[in-house]
Amino acid sequence: xxxxxxxxxxxxxxxxxxxxxxxxxxxxxxxxxxxxxxxxxxxxxxxxxxxxxxxxxxxxxxxxxxxxxxxxxxxxxxxxxxxxxxxxxxxxxxxxxxxxxxxxxxxxxxxxxxxxxxxxxxxxxxxxxxxxxxxxxxxxxxxxxxxxxxxxxxxxxxxxxxxxxxxxxxxxxxxxxxxxxxxxxxxxxxxxxxxxxxxxxxxxxxxxxxxxxxxxxxxxxxxxxxxxxxxxxxxxxxxxxxxxxxxxxxxxxxxxxxxxxxxxxxxxxxxxxxxxxxxxxxxxxxxxxxxxxxxxxxxxxxxxxxxxxxxxxxxxxxxxxxxxxxxxxxxxxxxxxxxxxxxxxxxxxxxxxxxxxxxxxxxxxxxxxxxxxxxxxxxxxxxxxxxxxxxxxxxxxxxxxxxxxxxxxxxxxxxxxxxxxxxxxxxxxxxxxxxxxxxxxxxxxxxxxx
Numbered sequence: 001x002x003x004x005x006x007x008x009x010x011x012x013x014x015x016x017x018x019x020x021x022x023x024x025x026x027x028x029x030x031x032x033x034x035x036x037x038x039x040x041x042x043x044x045x046x047x048x049x050x051x052x053x054x055x056x057x058x059x060x061x062x063x064x065x066x067x068x069x070x071x072x073x074x075x076x077x078x079x080x081x082x083x084x085x086x087x088x089x090x091x092x093x094x095x096x097x098x099x100x101x102x103x104x105x106x107x108x109x110x111x112x113x114x115x116x117x118x119x120x121x122x123x124x125x126x127x128x129x130x131x132x133x134x135x136x137x138x139x140x141x142x143x144x145x146x147x148x149x150x151x152x153x154x155x156x157x158x159x160x161x162x163x164x165x166x167x168x169x170x171x172x173x174x175x176x177x178x179x180x181x182x183x184x185x186x187x188x189x190x191x192x193x194x195x196x197x198x199x200x201x202x203x204x205x206x207x208x209x210x211x212x213x214x215x216x217x218x219x220x221x222x223x224x225x226x227x228x229x230x231x232x233x234x235x236x237x238x239x240x241x242x243x244x245x246x247x248x249x250x251x252x253x254x255x256x257x258x259x260x261x262x263x264x265x266x267x268x269x270x271x272x273x274x275x276x277x278x279x280x281x282x283x284x285x286x287x288x289x290x291x292x293x294x295x296x297x298x299x300x301x302x303x304x305x306x307x308x309x310x311x312x313x314x315x316x317x318x319x320x321x322x323x324x325x326x327x328x329x330x331x332x333x334x335x336x337x338x339x340x341x342x343x344x345x346x347x348x349x350x351x352x353x354x355x356x357x358x359x360x361x362x363x364x365x366x367x368x369x370x371x372x373x374x375x376x377x378x379x380x381x382x383x384x385x386x387x388x389x390x391x392x393x394x395x396x397x398x399x400x401x402x403x404x405x406x407x408x409x410x411x412x413x414x415x416x417x418x419x420x421x422x423x424x425x426x427x428x429x430x431x432x433x434x435x436x437x438x439x440x441x442x443x444x445x446x447x448x449x450x
Contacts, residue, residue: 014042017314018184024337050120
């Protein structure tokens, strides 16, 4: 089962995973000297403000992703970038410390973007949406885009027969038969549940509901409060895994990931923390100047996200837990496209060429990520211990221990290293011994003052 000249490829979802797959598919077809038809089906308009155009994401592009885009000659225009991020700031209950790129003199490249054309309350289109830019790139390299949802998928029993899709409604309703269907719809779509019913073994990833809120503090206030830094909070709250403030020019994106599904009550509890109240602009609760959504993110990967002539990529397939969803979309799209054109489009082809390599690259690394996050949950609740470590880093910026901890923390918040590498660095014997000594001295000093 191979893609031949004249083959038709249908991509369900025009977000990063779908656009990346279109890019790689057309690149492979050109290299092989064959012509294929690539059609992307997407129900959202990414040039719209608020929910109609937003793909519900924090909107931080890592340096590794920006490098990959450059290598593929996908050049992000300045109009897409809301703000260039220079560093991170870690805030714990009593102290805060800036985190910097651990390998000078290189200057890091991190970009804050919107996935749609800005929050619903914005009085103008604030930028070119990142997702709109990628979808436009896919069109420029030869893909067609149909702005209608897929409403039915028929997978034939005979693998030699094509898959039939039904899209749109009413007068716009139509059918499309495809040699290959690529599921790039994400975990916030209803499509994963529908595919689960088709009986080829697909089980969607488990998810947790997060919270993303955009507010409008103005550029002057953002610059005064945050500069060009993303603020990351570890306040020891039982219901929060991590939280971040991401400045985006005139706007601020607040992201909360909980241990269970987030809701407005938990959002308000977090925002009313004394430490947060000191760091948040007044008027943040004004419903006319905020935009809130509660998107799902995967906490594990799907089972069997492939069958004959169909493959599921992005976070509805397999991605890095809690981090770098767009990077994972790039990686899975690249692997799946390479498999389709160099091996074939059978179930066995996708198992061997796409899923097993993705599982080795992302799935196994997520095991280390789970250990790191579990340890962070335990340690962050020991507020005095965490504060003593951050205080040591602040007071001794040039020591080996501080440089090593900065590297661990930087790679943790940015996702620049694998979870395995972060884990191994975090259990370095010299570091553990030093932190143990710092903790003992801090406990002893505190007991003397009581």
